[in-house]
Amino acid sequence: QMPRGNLETVHHRALVLAQLRQWLDSLRFRETFECMRKLRINLNLIYDHNPKVFLENVKTFVTQLDSINYINLFLTELKEEDTASTMYPRPESSCVQSQPAPGQKKVDVVCDSLRSAMESMDPNKFCLSILTAHVKKTVPELEVALQKVRKLRENPPAAPGAVTAEEALKYLLFLVNVNDLYEHSLGTYDFELVLMVAEKSQKDPKEYIPFLNMLKSLEPNYQRYTIDKHLKRYRKALHHLSKCGEEHFPEALKLVKEQKLYSEALRLYTANGAQYKALSCAYAEHLVEQQQAEQAGLLLWRCGETIRALQAFASSSSWRNAICVAQQIPLPPDQLALLARDLAEKLTEQRRYSEAALLLDQYAKDCEEAIVALVTGAVWDEALRLIYMHNRQDITETNLKPALTEAVGTQVVFLEAQVATFTRHRARLAVVREQKQKARLDMLDEDGPDCPDAELYSEASSVMTSSKYSQSNSRISSRSSKNRRKAERKKLSLKEGSPMEDRALMHALGEIITTVDKMREEVHNLLKALVLFQFDKQAEKLQVVYEEALQMMESAVPEVWPEGLPNNQAPLTGPNSTANSIMASFQQQKPAASQQDAEVLTPPKMRNGVKWKLTILK
Amino acid sequence: QMPRGNLETVHHRALVLAQLRQWLDSLRFRETFECMRKLRINLNLIYDHNPKVFLENVKTFVTQLDSINYINLFLTELKEEDTASTMYPRPESSCVQSQPAPGQKKVDVVCDSLRSAMESMDPNKFCLSILTAHVKKTVPELEVALQKVRKLRENPPAAPGAVTAEEALKYLLFLVNVNDLYEHSLGTYDFELVLMVAEKSQKDPKEYIPFLNMLKSLEPNYQRYTIDKHLKRYRKALHHLSKCGEEHFPEALKLVKEQKLYSEALRLYTANGAQYKALSCAYAEHLVEQQQAEQAGLLLWRCGETIRALQAFASSSSWRNAICVAQQIPLPPDQLALLARDLAEKLTEQRRYSEAALLLDQYAKDCEEAIVALVTGAVWDEALRLIYMHNRQDITETNLKPALTEAVGTQVVFLEAQVATFTRHRARLAVVREQKQKARLDMLDEDGPDCPDAELYSEASSVMTSSKYSQSNSRISSRSSKNRRKAERKKLSLKEGSPMEDRALMHALGEIITTVDKMREEVHNLLKALVLFQFDKQAEKLQVVYEEALQMMESAVPEVWPEGLPNNQAPLTGPNSTANSIMASFQQQKPAASQQDAEVLTPPKMRNGVKWKLTILK
Known part of the structure; x- marks a missing residue:
C-alpha cells in the first residue's frame, strides 16, 4: 500500500x-x-x-x-x-x-x-x-540461538565493536516473545541460561527463583523430566522419567496413560520385565477401548498375560490366537470345547463357515455340527471330507443331498432374475442412448441452446468464452451450472429420465456381470457335488442357465461398452459446422471423462480363464 | 445378367x-x-x-x-x-x-x-x-414330404385334376437328389415308402431288395438301429440299440466309444446297473485322456469303481475327493498316510501350502511336516495353531522365528524395489507427456504435418476428409496408417521413445500398484506374527516401508491418471483456431478411447477398506 x-x-x-x-x-x-x-x-x-x-x-x-x-x-x-x-x-x-x-x-x-x-x-x-x-x-531454533548467546557471555569476542551477550539477548527478546524465550531456555536444562533470560525479562524473581531452586535440588533425570513436563514435552519427559528407577514407575505409568504414550513407553523398558508387563496391560486396556482387541491380545500374550489375552482374542473373533492361548494356559478340555463352540457361533454369524467347522470338528470334537456348518455354507467338498473322515455317511442323506437340491434351485432362480434385470437394463440403455443422440443432434442443428434439452449439454455452452453462444446466454449458462451440480448429486440414479440414466444403467449392468462372473467357482463346486450324487438333470439345468447367462452378458459387452465410448459419436462436421459447433459436439462428451465415469466406462472383466463347466454335462 | x-x-x-x-x-x-x-x-x-x-x-x-x-x-x-x-x-x-x-x-x-x-x-x-x-x-423336411406322398397313394384325392402320388413323387425327384430321397425314405422306417422311392429311382433292385429284406427280418428296434447307423444318425441309432436288450450292449458300448456318445449313453441306461458302470468306466477313460481326470473320478466314484476313482482323483490333485474315496475303500492307515504325503507334495509344488499342511497333519499324522509347510507358505497363524495343538513350541524357535525375520527382510527389499521402479516410471511418464504435448502444439501451430513428430499424431490428419490437410498429404497419410498398425503391435512397449510409451508406463505403474495393494493381508498377518514374537523393530520397519509405498502410490494416482485424461488437454482454441485445427486437437486424443486403453486409463482400485496397519507400531 x-x-x-x-x-x-x-x-x-x-x-x-x-x-x-x-x-x-x-x-x-x-x-x-x-x-x-x-x-x-x-x-x-x-x-x-x-x-x-x-x-x-x-x-x-x-x-x-x-x-x-x-x-x-x-x-x-x-x-x-x-x-x-x-x-x-x-x-x-x-x-x-x-x-x-x-x-x-x-x-x-x-x-x-x-x-x-x-x-x-x-x-x-x-x-x-x-x-x-x-x-x-x-x-524457530530458539535453543540454538540461546546457546550462542551463552557462548558470547562465556567467551566475549575480542573484536572491536563485536556484539556482547547482553546486546544479543536484548535483540532476541526484541524478536521473540519473552515467555517463549524463557520456556525454551528452560528446555536447554541450562540454569545459567535460564537465569540470564529471566533477568532480562520483566519476570518477577520471586516467581522463578524458587522454581529454579526446586529444580536444581532434583536428581538430574528427574529434574529434566520435571522441566519437560512443565514444557508439555511429554515424550522427552517420559524418556527422562524412565531412567529414574523403579520407584518412579507409577508416575511413569500415569504419564503414559494420560498422554497415551504406550508405544513409546514399551520402547523404553526392557521386555519381559514387570514394568513392561504393566505397560502392556495398560496399553491393552486402551486398545480394547479402541476396538483393537486383537492387537491388545498380542501384547498381553507375549508378556504372559494369557487369561486376559484369551479374553481379548475371543472378543475379536481372532479364533486361532484364542485357541492357541487356551491351549497354552492350558484350558481343561471341556472349557476348550466350550470356547470353540462360542467362537464357531460367532464365525457362523459372519458366514465364515469353514473356520467354524474347523473349530467344531477339531476342538469341540463335534463333527456333526461341523458338517452341518459346512453344508450351510455350501462348502460341499469339505463337508464330504469330514463325512468320510468321521465315517458319517448318514449325514449325506439327511443333510447334504437335500441341501444340494435346494442350492441348485436357488442358484437357477437367482441367475434367471439376474438375466431378467440385465435384459431390462440393456434394452432401456439402448432407448436412452437413442434419445440422447437425437437430442444432441437437435441441439446442434439449431442456432442456440433454446431447445428444451440444451441444459443437459451445458458443458457445451459453458466453456466457450468468446462466442455469441455464451455471451448472449449468460443467464442460461449460470442456470445450467446449477443444474449440473444437481446432476452430479443424483448422477447414478436409475430413475427413468434422470440426467445420467445411461451411466446408471451401465453401472448396474456392470455390477450384474461382476456378480454373475464371481459365481464361477461356486457353480463349479456345486455341479461336481450334484454329479457325484447323480443329480445330473439338475446339474445340467444349472450349467445351461449359467452358461447362457455368461454368454448373454459377454455378448452384450460390446453393445453396452462400445469401443471408445467417450468419443464414440462421430464428430459433427459438415458444410454448416463452425468451430463452435464442433467444439460443442466434443464438449458435451466431456462428462464421460471423469474418474468415476472411467470406471463405469470400463467393461467389467470376465474371468474366462476360470473354467467352471463340466464336460460330462451336455 | x-x-x-x-x-x-x-x-x-x-x-x-x-x-x-x-x-x-x-x-x-x-x-x-x-x-x-x-x-x-x-x-x-x-x-x-x-x-x-x-x-x-x-x-x-x-x-x-x-x-x-x-x-x-x-x-x-x-x-x-x-x-x-x-x-x-x-x-x-x-x-x-x-x-x-x-x-x-x-x-x-x-x-x-x-x-x-x-x-x-x-x-x-x-x-x-x-x-x-x-x-x-x-x-429340408424330406420325410414329411415323403409321408404326404404316401398318404396320396393310400387315399388318392377324389377331386378332379388332383395330383396323384405318382406325379408328386416325380416332382419330388425333380427337386431333390434321388439318393437323398432314398436315404430319407429309409429314415422313416417305412418300407412301403422306401420301395416307392426306390422304384421311381434308377436304382438297381438287385441292390436294394436284399438290403430291405435283411432289414425286414430284424427285430424292430434293432432294425431301426441298423437303418440309423446306415444313415449315420448315431444318436438315434444308440437310442434304438439301447432298447435291444443286454446281448446287444457290447455293440452299444462300441458305438458309444466310436462316436463319443458318452453323455447320451448314460442317459439311456439306468444308473447303478452293470451297463451304466461299464459306460461310466469307458467315459472315465476318455475323460482322463482329455485331461479331465477329476470328472472321470466323479463318474467312477458314483458307480462304485473306487480304486479307479482314487487314481483319477489323485492324478488331478483333487485331494479331498481322493482322501474320501480312500477312506471309503478303506485304505489301510499306512497307505492312507502315503497317499496323503503324495498329495501334499503335489500341493506344495502348486504353492497350496495350507491344503498340504491339512493332509500332512490329519492324514499323514505328521504335524512337524505340516507346520513346516505352513511356515514355508507364510501362513503364520495356522502354523502357530498347529504348534499349540500338538504342543510343539520347539518348532517356534527352530523354524517359525527364523522364517519370520527372513520374511520381513524379503518384503522390505521387495517393496523398496517396487517403489524404485514406480518412481522411475513416474518420472519418465512426466517427461514423455511433456514431449508429446510439445509435439502436439508444434504440429497444430504449423501449416501442415511437416514436423518430424507428425506421424505420431497421424490420427489427427487421417480422419479429416475435406480439409487441405489430408488432401495435400495423402502420401503421408497412407504412410502413417502403416505406422499406426506397427504402433498397435508394439503398443505397450516400455522402450524409451516407443510410440505408446506413455500408455506402457501407465500400464506398468498400474501393475505395480495392484501388486503392492494386494499385499495388505499378507503384510498384516506378518506384522501380527512379528509383534507376537517381539520383533517390534522389524515390524515397524516393514510398516513404515509399506505405508510409505502405499501413500506414495496413492498420491501419484491423480498425476498418472489425471481427471478425465482422454480430454485432459484443454481444447486448442484461440483467435487463430479453425474448425480443422480444433478437430485435430480432439482427434489426436482419440486413441485414448479404445477398450484396452480404457483399462490403462482407469487407475487401479486401491483397497483402502482393507485395514492392515497395527496401531501398536508407530
Whole structure:
C-alpha cells in the first residue's frame, strides 16, 4: 500500500520490475535492495526471481548489502509465498523453476544458506543476523540461538565493536516473545541460561527463583523430566522419567496413560520385565477401548498375560490366537470345547463357515455340527471330507443331498432374475442412448441452446468464452451450472429420465456381470457335488442357465461398452459446422471423462480363464 | 445378367423399382410378380420389400398368383439375403424393419407361412407347392414330404385334376437328389415308402431288395438301429440299440466309444446297473485322456469303481475327493498316510501350502511336516495353531522365528524395489507427456504435418476428409496408417521413445500398484506374527516401508491418471483456431478411447477398506 500524497514515489510498476529483474540477473543486489525498499516492493522477490541463482550467490548478496539491518530486514520479511508468481508474475518468456527441492521450505532454505554464509564470513560481525536466521525458521531454533548467546557471555569476542551477550539477548527478546524465550531456555536444562533470560525479562524473581531452586535440588533425570513436563514435552519427559528407577514407575505409568504414550513407553523398558508387563496391560486396556482387541491380545500374550489375552482374542473373533492361548494356559478340555463352540457361533454369524467347522470338528470334537456348518455354507467338498473322515455317511442323506437340491434351485432362480434385470437394463440403455443422440443432434442443428434439452449439454455452452453462444446466454449458462451440480448429486440414479440414466444403467449392468462372473467357482463346486450324487438333470439345468447367462452378458459387452465410448459419436462436421459447433459436439462428451465415469466406462472383466463347466454335462 | 441384344427389356431400373414398390404397397402381387419375372428382378424383393405386410397377406399373394408354377418359382428362388438392402436398396425415406424375429430364418418363415396358407386354402390343388415349401426349408423336411406322398397313394384325392402320388413323387425327384430321397425314405422306417422311392429311382433292385429284406427280418428296434447307423444318425441309432436288450450292449458300448456318445449313453441306461458302470468306466477313460481326470473320478466314484476313482482323483490333485474315496475303500492307515504325503507334495509344488499342511497333519499324522509347510507358505497363524495343538513350541524357535525375520527382510527389499521402479516410471511418464504435448502444439501451430513428430499424431490428419490437410498429404497419410498398425503391435512397449510409451508406463505403474495393494493381508498377518514374537523393530520397519509405498502410490494416482485424461488437454482454441485445427486437437486424443486403453486409463482400485496397519507400531 502506497502512502497517500507521496507522488514522487509513484512509478510505473512494470518498468520498475523490469529494472529489478535486470539488476538481479546481473547480481546487483545492493541497487535492487535499496530500490525495493524505497518503493516498498516485497523483498522476497530477490530470492523468488531466480532461487537457484540467489542460492549460488549468497555471499555476494551479503557482501553487497554489507548491513546487519538490511540483512535482518530481508530475513524478517521472508515468507513461503512465491512472489514471482503471485505479486509480481514473471514475464511469460522466462521459465525459472520456482520450487525448492520437495519437502523443503523456502524460508528454511534461505535462512540456512544465509546463516552458513555469514558464519563462514564473520560470525562476530553478523552475530545478530545469524540469530535472526535461527529465529525466523519455520520452527524457530530458539535453543540454538540461546546457546550462542551463552557462548558470547562465556567467551566475549575480542573484536572491536563485536556484539556482547547482553546486546544479543536484548535483540532476541526484541524478536521473540519473552515467555517463549524463557520456556525454551528452560528446555536447554541450562540454569545459567535460564537465569540470564529471566533477568532480562520483566519476570518477577520471586516467581522463578524458587522454581529454579526446586529444580536444581532434583536428581538430574528427574529434574529434566520435571522441566519437560512443565514444557508439555511429554515424550522427552517420559524418556527422562524412565531412567529414574523403579520407584518412579507409577508416575511413569500415569504419564503414559494420560498422554497415551504406550508405544513409546514399551520402547523404553526392557521386555519381559514387570514394568513392561504393566505397560502392556495398560496399553491393552486402551486398545480394547479402541476396538483393537486383537492387537491388545498380542501384547498381553507375549508378556504372559494369557487369561486376559484369551479374553481379548475371543472378543475379536481372532479364533486361532484364542485357541492357541487356551491351549497354552492350558484350558481343561471341556472349557476348550466350550470356547470353540462360542467362537464357531460367532464365525457362523459372519458366514465364515469353514473356520467354524474347523473349530467344531477339531476342538469341540463335534463333527456333526461341523458338517452341518459346512453344508450351510455350501462348502460341499469339505463337508464330504469330514463325512468320510468321521465315517458319517448318514449325514449325506439327511443333510447334504437335500441341501444340494435346494442350492441348485436357488442358484437357477437367482441367475434367471439376474438375466431378467440385465435384459431390462440393456434394452432401456439402448432407448436412452437413442434419445440422447437425437437430442444432441437437435441441439446442434439449431442456432442456440433454446431447445428444451440444451441444459443437459451445458458443458457445451459453458466453456466457450468468446462466442455469441455464451455471451448472449449468460443467464442460461449460470442456470445450467446449477443444474449440473444437481446432476452430479443424483448422477447414478436409475430413475427413468434422470440426467445420467445411461451411466446408471451401465453401472448396474456392470455390477450384474461382476456378480454373475464371481459365481464361477461356486457353480463349479456345486455341479461336481450334484454329479457325484447323480443329480445330473439338475446339474445340467444349472450349467445351461449359467452358461447362457455368461454368454448373454459377454455378448452384450460390446453393445453396452462400445469401443471408445467417450468419443464414440462421430464428430459433427459438415458444410454448416463452425468451430463452435464442433467444439460443442466434443464438449458435451466431456462428462464421460471423469474418474468415476472411467470406471463405469470400463467393461467389467470376465474371468474366462476360470473354467467352471463340466464336460460330462451336455 | 441381362441377355445381350434384347433391347426392349432395358428399362430404367430405378423407375421400375419405384413402380414395383408402389404395387407391393397396394398388394398388387400379380402385376408385381409378372413384371419382376419379365425383367428378371429377384423375386425375394416381394418379401423383402416389407416382410410384415407380406406375411399378413400371404393368402392374397397365393390367390392373386393363382399358379402352382408361379408359387414354386417364388419358393425356389428364396434365399436368406435381404435384397431390399443389398441388390435393391430402399430409398432413404422408408424405414421398414427387414429382419424377422431373431433366431428365425427368412426362408423358413416364408416357406412355413406360405405352406400353411395353401394347406388351409386347398391342400390338393396346391399339393406340389406344399411339397416345394417342405423341400426348400433350410433343413429340408424330406420325410414329411415323403409321408404326404404316401398318404396320396393310400387315399388318392377324389377331386378332379388332383395330383396323384405318382406325379408328386416325380416332382419330388425333380427337386431333390434321388439318393437323398432314398436315404430319407429309409429314415422313416417305412418300407412301403422306401420301395416307392426306390422304384421311381434308377436304382438297381438287385441292390436294394436284399438290403430291405435283411432289414425286414430284424427285430424292430434293432432294425431301426441298423437303418440309423446306415444313415449315420448315431444318436438315434444308440437310442434304438439301447432298447435291444443286454446281448446287444457290447455293440452299444462300441458305438458309444466310436462316436463319443458318452453323455447320451448314460442317459439311456439306468444308473447303478452293470451297463451304466461299464459306460461310466469307458467315459472315465476318455475323460482322463482329455485331461479331465477329476470328472472321470466323479463318474467312477458314483458307480462304485473306487480304486479307479482314487487314481483319477489323485492324478488331478483333487485331494479331498481322493482322501474320501480312500477312506471309503478303506485304505489301510499306512497307505492312507502315503497317499496323503503324495498329495501334499503335489500341493506344495502348486504353492497350496495350507491344503498340504491339512493332509500332512490329519492324514499323514505328521504335524512337524505340516507346520513346516505352513511356515514355508507364510501362513503364520495356522502354523502357530498347529504348534499349540500338538504342543510343539520347539518348532517356534527352530523354524517359525527364523522364517519370520527372513520374511520381513524379503518384503522390505521387495517393496523398496517396487517403489524404485514406480518412481522411475513416474518420472519418465512426466517427461514423455511433456514431449508429446510439445509435439502436439508444434504440429497444430504449423501449416501442415511437416514436423518430424507428425506421424505420431497421424490420427489427427487421417480422419479429416475435406480439409487441405489430408488432401495435400495423402502420401503421408497412407504412410502413417502403416505406422499406426506397427504402433498397435508394439503398443505397450516400455522402450524409451516407443510410440505408446506413455500408455506402457501407465500400464506398468498400474501393475505395480495392484501388486503392492494386494499385499495388505499378507503384510498384516506378518506384522501380527512379528509383534507376537517381539520383533517390534522389524515390524515397524516393514510398516513404515509399506505405508510409505502405499501413500506414495496413492498420491501419484491423480498425476498418472489425471481427471478425465482422454480430454485432459484443454481444447486448442484461440483467435487463430479453425474448425480443422480444433478437430485435430480432439482427434489426436482419440486413441485414448479404445477398450484396452480404457483399462490403462482407469487407475487401479486401491483397497483402502482393507485395514492392515497395527496401531501398536508407530
